[in-house]
Amino acid sequence: MRARGGVYFAICLLLLTAYVIATSLTFRYPRDRVLLVLAGSVAFVLSAVQLTRELRTKHSLQPGAEVEAKEAVAAQPERRRIGSALGWTAGLVAGVYVLGLIVAIPLFLFSYMKMHGVGWPKAMSLAAITTIIVYLAFKLGLKVALYPGVLLPPL
Amino acid sequence: MLDAFLQGGLAVFQPAFLFMMLVGVVLGTVIGILPGIGAIFALSVMIPFVYRMPPELGMGFLVAMVSVTATSGAITSILLGIPGTGINVATVMDGFPMTKKGEGSRALGACVASSMFGGLVGALLAIPMIPLVVPLVMALGTGEMVLIIALGLVCMATVLEGSAVKGLISGLMGVILALIGTNSLTGTSRFTFGNIFLYDGLGLVPVVLGLWGVASLLEMMAKGQTAISKVAAKAEISGMLRGIRDVFRHKWLWLRSTVIGYVIGVIPGVGGAEATYMAYGHAKQTSKHPEEFGTGTVEGVIAPESANNSMEGGALLTTMVFGIPGSPHMALLIGAFFMVGLIPGPPMVREHLPLTFTLLVGVAVANVMAGILCLTTSRQLVKVAFVPLNLLFPMMLAIMFAAAFAAKVSIFNLLVVTLFGVIGFLMGKFGYSRPALMLGFVLGRLFEEYLNQAIEIHGPLFFLSPTSLVLTGIIVLAVTFPYWKGFSRRLRSGEARPT
Numbered sequence: 001m002r003a004r005g006g007v008y009f010a011i012c013l014l015l016l017t018a019y020v021i022a023t024s025l026t027f028r029y030p031r032d033r034v035l036l037v038l039a040g041s042v043a044f045v046l047s048a049v050q051l052t053r054e055l056r057t058k059h060s061l062q063p064g065a066e067v068e069a070k071e072a073v074a075a076q077p078e079r080r081r082i083g084s085a086l087g088w089t090a091g092l093v094a095g096v097y098v099l100g101l102i103v104a105i106p107l108f109l110f111s112y113m114k115m116h117g118v119g120w121p122k123a124m125s126l127a128a129i130t131t132i133i134v135y136l137a138f139k140l141g142l143k144v145a146l147y148p149g150v151l152l153p154p155l
Numbered sequence: 156m157l158d159a160f161l162q163g164g165l166a167v168f169q170p171a172f173l174f175m176m177l178v179g180v181v182l183g184t185v186i187g188i189l190p191g192i193g194a195i196f197a198l199s200v201m202i203p204f205v206y207r208m209p210p211e212l213g214m215g216f217l218v219a220m221v222s223v224t225a226t227s228g229a230i231t232s233i234l235l236g237i238p239g240t241g242i243n244v245a246t247v248m249d250g251f252p253m254t255k256k257g258e259g260s261r262a263l264g265a266c267v268a269s270s271m272f273g274g275l276v277g278a279l280l281a282i283p284m285i286p287l288v289v290p291l292v293m294a295l296g297t298g299e300m301v302l303i304i305a306l307g308l309v310c311m312a313t314v315l316e317g318s319a320v321k322g323l324i325s326g327l328m329g330v331i332l333a334l335i336g337t338n339s340l341t342g343t344s345r346f347t348f349g350n351i352f353l354y355d356g357l358g359l360v361p362v363v364l365g366l367w368g369v370a371s372l373l374e375m376m377a378k379g380q381t382a383i384s385k386v387a388a389k390a391e392i393s394g395m396l397r398g399i400r401d402v403f404r405h406k407w408l409w410l411r412s413t414v415i416g417y418v419i420g421v422i423p424g425v426g427g428a429e430a431t432y433m434a435y436g437h438a439k440q441t442s443k444h445p446e447e448f449g450t451g452t453v454e455g456v457i458a459p460e461s462a463n464n465s466m467e468g469g470a471l472l473t474t475m476v477f478g479i480p481g482s483p484h485m486a487l488l489i490g491a492f493f494m495v496g497l498i499p500g501p502p503m504v505r506e507h508l509p510l511t512f513t514l515l516v517g518v519a520v521a522n523v524m525a526g527i528l529c530l531t532t533s534r535q536l537v538k539v540a541f542v543p544l545n546l547l548f549p550m551m552l553a554i555m556f557a558a559a560f561a562a563k564v565s566i567f568n569l570l571v572v573t574l575f576g577v578i579g580f581l582m583g584k585f586g587y588s589r590p591a592l593m594l595g596f597v598l599g600r601l602f603e604e605y606l607n608q609a610i611e612i613h614g615p616l617f618f619l620s621p622t623s624l625v626l627t628g629i630i631v632l633a634v635t636f637p638y639w640k641g642f643s644r645r646l647r648s649g650e651a652r653p654t
Contacts, residue, residue, distance in 0.1 A: 005585060009585045009587075023346065024345075029341045036334055042327055046320050082373060082376060088549070093556075101560060105557065108552075113549060133554070138561045
């Protein structure tokens with residue numbers, strides 16, 4: 001599974017660097033494109049080398065169907081955990097966008113902790129403490145106007 | 156030069172500077188205790204907070220924080236067998252067996268004393284080097300600066316563990332990412348896709364927070380850790396005093412390890428882990444009883460701990476004077492220098508020489524502060540390692556998102572943090588170098604500026620001056636170094652094989 005992921009990653013890099021070179025060549029001034037073309041070209045060649053290595057590694061390993069199936073099973077809980085963490089992260093981004101930082105942060109903290117077995121008093125107090133820290137550090141300390149969200153008026 | 160040293164050295168003892176360093180030391184100590192979370196994570200979370208501080212206070216705070224994470228990171232290595240940071244791994248080999256033998260407090264005393272004195276001497280060794288390297292730095296022109304930056308990228312990409320090809324790809328991708336946005340000289344928008352947010356380029360803060368902060372949290376979640384540690388441990392005063400006496404008993408080993416750490420720190424791109432392993436190996440080779448290493452001998456704690464702290468002075472010297480990071484976390488520190496308006500390398504030496512001295516003296520003072528803090532509070536500090544991950548994850552994520560928003564007062568930054576969190580996680584999973592990408596990202600714009608100037612002044616063959624040729628030779632050596640290393644290893648194993 002690791003080898004396959006590595007192959008996909010190398011392919012993405014190859015495509016990305018090809019795109020960078022192609023787009024950079026359309027820039028009007030040499031000042032805009034010299035380093036981009038240089039860095040992009042070297043990165044493209046190295047990505048091709050890496051892709052070849054990844055494909056060779058996979059080929060030389062030749063894992064049997066049984067081994068692959070075992071690896072897939074072992075990777076499932078990890079994927080689930082990563083999926084869950086990314087889901088919560090995306091939820092926080094969406095929450096901040098809609099409700100703003102000062103409302104979304106305590107809501108996120110409280111619901112995450114409750115969903116992961118933390119008791120009511122602890123979850124509530126930690127959510128409140130973190131929100132207060134954020135408010136004191138950013139709003140009062142750094143004088144940053146905290147994002148109010150699209151629903152609520154600014155603080 | 157003497158004036159600059161006196162001015163810079165005395166500035167450390169200004170109340171505001173001392174206070175910021177104390178805050179940095181306390182934070183660095185607490186963060187160092189958390190296993191898996193080291194100087195890089197600490198920097199990524201704290202860089203946004205120095206954004207609006209005066210440069211000397213902000214950098215004093217960050218430098219103090221990163222200088223001491225290794226000291227406290229050793230506490231969990233010794234008492235729990237879990238390295239607090241990557242550079243404390245060598246300490247586990249003898250530190251934890253000592254705890255199992257009932258000598259944990261002794262190991263802790265030896266560790267804190269050797270770290271404190273190692274860090275102090277490492278920083279003091281760096282100070283007299285400045286007058287020697289300043290004329291060299293001042294003689295560098297734009298062509299040489301292009302090659303110096305390229306050398307930094309190559310060193311960061313190839314000298315660290317892992318694939319050199321992946322390291323180089325990462326560094327180059329960092330350069331490409333740095334060039335997103337409007338070119339201030341020509342007005343051309345590059346890879347902005349018409350998005351106003353991207354006209355200014357990607358910000359340092361969200362990229363750092365994503366690449367290390369969010370990615371580290373995702374890595375911990377992927378491993379399925381429910382709590383950072385569950386093992387109980389304790390620290391006693393009498394044993395710690397015995398450990399301190401051990402450092403004086405093995406003073407020559409301590410001194411040799413300190414020098415090893417310092418020299419490794421000066422070499423661009425080489426991290427503390429190499430310094431600790433080299434010092435540990437040296438201690439074992441020169442010991443009268445090498446067979447006891449790994450079973451819980453105090454020399455096995457003194458050697459790596461003195462090396463990992465003395466490394467910081469050497470690494471900071473290379474970072475500030477040449478603009479090349481002496482270790483992976485120094486790549487982030489370079490970003491912080493840029494953010495507060497300081498340019499590491501010749502401009503730093505030319506315009507802020509007293510501050511260069513201030514920060515080096517600051518490292519020495521921070522190590523003393525951290526030593527005293529760890530000796531007096533290690534019993535309480537070790538409890539930090541018991542913070543459950545289901546509390547740490549949401550709290551850190553919320554604070555990092557708030558920091559990312561504050562850096563540009565833009566909601567778009569949250570998407571950048573998340574995106575780079577995923578990229579950082581995948582890079583770690585597939586063995587690509589995050590420090591190299593970071594360095595490329597931080598130096599990319601400066602690289603382009605120097606390159607364009609060098610081509611305009613000297614033409615496309617700017618790298619043919621004598622100094623440039625020497626630098627080009629060093630770059631070629633650095634690129635081929637991993638292959639030479641692999642070749643000589645294969646040769647040795649071939650020789651060792653029975654015929």
